[in-house]
Each structure stands twice: as C-alpha cells, then as structure tokens.
Amino acid sequence: MDLRSPKLHKILDTWIEEDLGHGDLTRFVLNERSVSAHWVAKEDGTFCGGDLVKLIFRKIDPQVDIQLLIEDGQKFKKNQRLLELKGSSSSLVAGERITLNVAMHLSGIATSTALLVAKLSGSDVKLADTRKTTPGLRIFEKYAFHCGGGINHRLGLDDAAMLKENHIEWSRGIKESIKILKKTIPWTKKIIVEAETPSQAKEAVEAGADGVLLDEMSITAIAKLVPELRQLSKTNDFTYISKNIVIEVSGINPDNLSDYVFTGIDLISTSAPITKSKWIDFSMRFD
Structure with missing residues (x-):
C-alpha cells in the first residue's frame, strides 16, 4: 500500500469530512491545551493500520505526535499498549473515532487471516484473498489480508x-x-x-x-x-x-x-x- 497514492489520500480526506463535517461541536467545551493519550488492546490479535492512523491524525493536525509501539503484522495481547499520542485536546478527540474504526476493522481482517495462514504452516500452499471486499475499502482490506500473512489475488478486473x-x-x-x-x-x-x-x-x-x-x-x-x-x-x-x-x-x-x-x-x-x-x-x- 503506497501512502503517497493520490487515490488513497482522497479516500482518507472523505473519511475525515464524513465525521467532522463543518467541525466538531464538542470542541467548544474543551480546554484547548496539549494532552497525551494511548491506545490499548482489549483482546489478542494481529495489528494493522498504524501508518494510516498516523496519516489521518496528521491530516487533521500536523502537530499531533504519534509513537507506534507495534508494527503492522505483529501480534499483540489483551491490555497491551499499541501507540501513544500527544497533541491538542481537540485534535485528539477529532481523530479518535475515525482512526479507531480503521485500525479495529483492518486488525480484525489481519487477525482472521493469520489464524487461517497458521493452518497451512509447514507447507508451500499460500492463502489468497478475493474481490469480495467492501466497495471503496479494497486497497485497505487487501493490505490487512497481507499483514495477516496472506497474499493478494487480483485487485480488479484490469489486473x-x-x-x-x-x-x-x-x-x-x-x-x-x-x-x-x-x-x-x-x-x-x-x-x-x-x-x-x-x-x-x-x-x-x-x-x-x-x-x-x-x-x-x-x-x-x-x-x-x-x-x-x-x-x-x-x-x-x-x-x-x-x-x-x-x-x-x-x-x-x-x-x-x-x-x-x-x-x-x-x-x-x-x-x-x-x-x-x-x-x-x-x-x-x-x-
């Protein structure tokens, strides 16, 4: 997945616009100051979406600092810290739901893929995905499949x-x-x-x-x-x-x-x- 792709950036911009609209109304009650937060896993799994999380937050506010404590494709345990964030309170709130949704969805795919790939361990047989993907999310879902240890089939009819x-x-x-x-x-x-x-x-x-x-x-x-x-x-x-x-x-x-x-x-x-x-x-x- 090429993070420089204009098509990818257009999709991320659409996600941000969908959630923020004309602006987060709850920002009016926040004491605008620099705060810190972290992500924690509430169950075991295989992680996916770290670079996307960083990119989305920085689109919302380039001053947000994110430290990934885990790489895409790595396994994690329940209660494990996944990343740490620092930035303005309004920026962290604005990016929270979008980024969590993306990472939880992609990590679910990566986790499920990893469990199936494990069944083929020790053999030369590879697990491949299909074109049965969510419209608009294919590039991300296929990336998650890859992070789980699978290989990608054709991306589209022109592939x-x-x-x-x-x-x-x-x-x-x-x-x-x-x-x-x-x-x-x-x-x-x-x-x-x-x-x-x-x-x-x-x-x-x-x-x-x-x-x-x-x-x-x-x-x-x-x-x-x-x-x-x-x-x-x-x-x-x-x-x-x-x-x-x-x-x-x-x-x-x-x-x-x-x-x-x-x-x-x-x-x-x-x-x-x-x-x-x-x-x-x-x-x-x-x-």
Whole structure:
C-alpha cells in the first residue's frame, strides 16, 4: 500500500469530512491545551493500520505526535499498549473515532487471516484473498489480508483476465477465449480459468492458461487432478502454452484448510477474513 497514492489520500480526506463535517461541536467545551493519550488492546490479535492512523491524525493536525509501539503484522495481547499520542485536546478527540474504526476493522481482517495462514504452516500452499471486499475499502482490506500473512489475488478486473462460469457460458468456450486473450491483452497480464469440472481444468491448461482455479471440488478429485494438470502443462504442443501453471482452489470451508495441504495445489483463495471477520476492540485512553 503506497501512502503517497493520490487515490488513497482522497479516500482518507472523505473519511475525515464524513465525521467532522463543518467541525466538531464538542470542541467548544474543551480546554484547548496539549494532552497525551494511548491506545490499548482489549483482546489478542494481529495489528494493522498504524501508518494510516498516523496519516489521518496528521491530516487533521500536523502537530499531533504519534509513537507506534507495534508494527503492522505483529501480534499483540489483551491490555497491551499499541501507540501513544500527544497533541491538542481537540485534535485528539477529532481523530479518535475515525482512526479507531480503521485500525479495529483492518486488525480484525489481519487477525482472521493469520489464524487461517497458521493452518497451512509447514507447507508451500499460500492463502489468497478475493474481490469480495467492501466497495471503496479494497486497497485497505487487501493490505490487512497481507499483514495477516496472506497474499493478494487480483485487485480488479484490469489486473488479470479471469474466465469464470458466466464468461465460459457467454463466449465461444475456454480454448477460443484464451486464444483471443493471448492476442489482445498485454503479455504482462495473466489468464486464469475458474473450472468447475476436471475437463474444464484440463482444457484450460491445454489452451495455455497461466492459472486454473478448481472451484468447489472434493479433496479426492483435486488430489487426482493436480498431477494430471502438471503433466499437461509440460507435454502439450500449444505454442502459447504457459509452462508454469498455478493451481488454486476455492469454495472450501476455511475450517478444513489443512486437509488440502498435501493435494499439490499452490493457492487457496477465500473471502472469509474480509467478509466474516469481526473488528478487534481497541480503546483510546487519555493520560
């Protein structure tokens, strides 16, 4: 996540405008002076959002000083101090809710991701996210997924060409679609096919796909199919073949991740950490 991105700054400005509006009305009751505060975790988890917190506070007031006591991706315990702040009382109050909301949401995703990644420990299988994200928050939620130890799938429709069920149904088929894509999209872009049957997966590999996503297949079927796909990627005669096929699975119960470790796949993609994780509870306490 590039903190210099104009798009990112525009989003943060929108968040601040949403909460502050024409200005915090409670500032009139504050004795405007320099104060200090800290954040404390109210449960265990994996932290995410520190640099965003700093950036938001400094947009509100460049004089606010923030000392992070933990880095993104690090684990924390209940009652642990996470960061310390110094600045004017009105500035700390103005930035409190926005920053806590962001960090609690992203830390929830990072925490959930880390728990799933732990189930794949000791294997070469990676956990990837999906495009099932909150509109407007994708870059942040995918960053949180990464902080939890996962890897990012495509960021959008322009990131890679992925043929799903509808594409296959509404086109001339897998082989012809891949042939068209090879001629039309930049050579730096990948082509992925979501296969619901072994025959679709084999056709995708034979046609030169860079990756095949095996959707909602049984562990037994996957374990049998993977060696066949690896062999196909080495032996077929298509001139535009991808020699290093990436095999991914999706549509599985996250509780059963470890069962897929020995099937020979490369990736497991899941939306669960982003769509189903709960916020981690933090509190800002004034010294």
